[in-house]
Amino acid sequence: MVDLSVRANITRVSAVVVLGAAVLLGACSNREPSAADIVSALEREMSSELEQMRRVSSGLMGSYGTNPMGGLMNFKISNLEKIGCTENGKTAYRCNVNFEVSGGILGSTRQTRSGAVELLRASSGWTVSSF
Incomplete structure (x- = not known):
């Protein structure tokens, strides 16, 4: 069984990766x-x-x-x-x-x-x- 704290950390890391990708893509749309x-x-x-x-x-x-x-x-x-x-x-x-x-x-x-x-x-x- 997977420890709940490991699962929570994976969820947090996934959210940070998705948020980071969204910020980078948003910055690309403002390019000159x-x-x-x-x-x-x-x-x-x-x-x-x-x-x-x-x-x-x-x-x-x-x-x-x-x-x-x-x-x-x-x-x-x-x-x-x-x-x-x-x-x-x-x-x-x-x-x-x-x-x-x-x-x-x-x-x-x-x-x-x-x-x-x-x-x-x-x-x-x-x-x-x-x-």
Whole structure:
């Protein structure tokens, strides 16, 4: 038979382990965005803006030909370096970044950009609120 004090100790240890795991998981949900998170958010934002531009320009062109804006805005982000982030509210961060942009009107030329990007944590992931 198992001694009742041993069983009580096992129960206490189990409760501490479960509580500790919950605290660690809760801390993970407040993490700042990674470089990959920032790239994904910027690409989603650019894709959304590109789609709006395509709609506007195709509306202007009507049935007169191909959309002149078709490939001009297809930018690609690469080599993003996250310099650092500061918390800006419970679900927002302001991150300083450096990255390269190519494609679209730039063609194969790569331009280096630096700046601050503000991100909000949404249910679908990180979203750019300003850049």
